[in-house]
Amino acid sequence: MLVLKGLRTWSFLAGSRYPGSAWPTRALVQSGRRKKLSSGAREHYCTTSRFPDPPPAGKLQKSGGETKSVICIEGNIASGKTTCLEYFAKTTNIEVLEEPVAKWRNIRGHNPLGLMYQDAARWGITLQTYIQLTMLQRHTRPSRYPMRMMERSIHSAKYIFVENLYQSGNMPEVDYAVLTEWFNWIVENIDISVDLIVYLHTSPETCYKRLKERCREEEKLIPMEYLEAIHHLHEEWLIQQNSFPVPAPVLVIEADDDLTKIIRQYEENRTRILTPSNKQWCL
Ligand SMILES: Nc1ncnc2c1ncn2[C@@H]1O[C@H](COP(=O)(O)OP(=O)(O)O)[C@@H](O)[C@H]1O
Ligand SMILES: Cc1cn([C@H]2C[C@H](O)[C@@H](COP(=O)(O)O)O2)c(=O)[nH]c1=O
Numbered sequence: 001m002l003v004l005k006g007l008r009t010w011s012f013l014a015g016s017r018y019p020g021s022a023w024p025t026r027a028l029v030q031s032g033r034r035k036k037l038s039s040g041a042r043e044h045y046c047t048t049s050r051f052p053d054p055p056p057a058g059k060l061q062k063s064g065g066e067t068k069s070v071i072c073i074e075g076n077i078a079s080g081k082t083t084c085l086e087y088f089a090k091t092t093n094i095e096v097l098e099e100p101v102a103k104w105r106n107i108r109g110h111n112p113l114g115l116m117y118q119d120a121a122r123w124g125i126t127l128q129t130y131i132q133l134t135m136l137q138r139h140t141r142p143s144r145y146p147m148r149m150m151e152r153s154i155h156s157a158k159y160i161f162v163e164n165l166y167q168s169g170n171m172p173e174v175d176y177a178v179l180t181e182w183f184n185w186i187v188e189n190i191d192i193s194v195d196l197i198v199y200l201h202t203s204p205e206t207c208y209k210r211l212k213e214r215c216r217e218e219e220k221l222i223p224m225e226y227l228e229a230i231h232h233l234h235e236e237w238l239i240q241q242n243s244f245p246v247p248a249p250v251l252v253i254e255a256d257d258d259l260t261k262i263i264r265q266y267e268e269n270r271t272r273i274l275t276p277s278n279k280q281w282c283l
Pocket of ligand 1: 058075076078082084186210213214255259262
């Protein structure tokens, strides 16, 4: 067991989920099915200490307080992710983790989210570096619950928001390269696996309306085109599945409806959402 920091213990695991490469082949990715190691992988990881030998190839994973299933709620800005999490927070035995937006709005008195919206080309790298860190902290946080439900993921921060900054010309190639190297290292070395993605599928128009109603100060200047760009990146990633690796099966919830209808959909899909191993309803 390698003790890295204080009480936090991590173990080098005997095998990677995707041995030999960071991700499964494109075919596996496109089918939305992650291939686990043969014979049930997770249970067979060896946590025996080999220190002071060089650690075996594998992923860093926290020991103790193992989280069994991770469900990520993905969707455009103001699509209803937090509202969805609030609904499932009433369920026992689920740890619900909202996005750490408060941190993105205030790090030691600075507001990287606000700065990014004021000048994306200057502050995009700053915000996304911090978001990548805080998302990693979310994924790797110890838990005593059998299930974790997270708002977004380190995957969407990279594949949607970093990508959008880069594609829109607001992130220089060197910044993109640095963030990508960081991200790839994380994927290869740390367990950030996800068992199910619930995609709240909305139109950009719906999000624009809800964004205006929510009225978050930093987001006041967001134009419709920004929500359209974020929407298209989600569609390519999660529906067409032709842009970036999809880390888990995708369950799509049509989320343009009003709150009463959405709650009914959550009720109807409750078992599908809370049984991530049941993939028959997923893309
Ligand atoms: N189905 C819905 N119908 C109408 N308004 C909604 C619905 N879901 C969420 N809202 C409202 O839209 C705004 C954004 O929702 P929120 O859950 O914060 O979105 P997100 O977390 O995806 O950004 C909030 O004001 C929320 O009350
Ligand atoms: C993950 C992520 C988020 N953001 C921005 C987008 C929104 O303004 C907020 C998150 O709010 P939401 O209501 O939960 O969508 O943060 C970003 O700029 N970059 C990111 O990687």
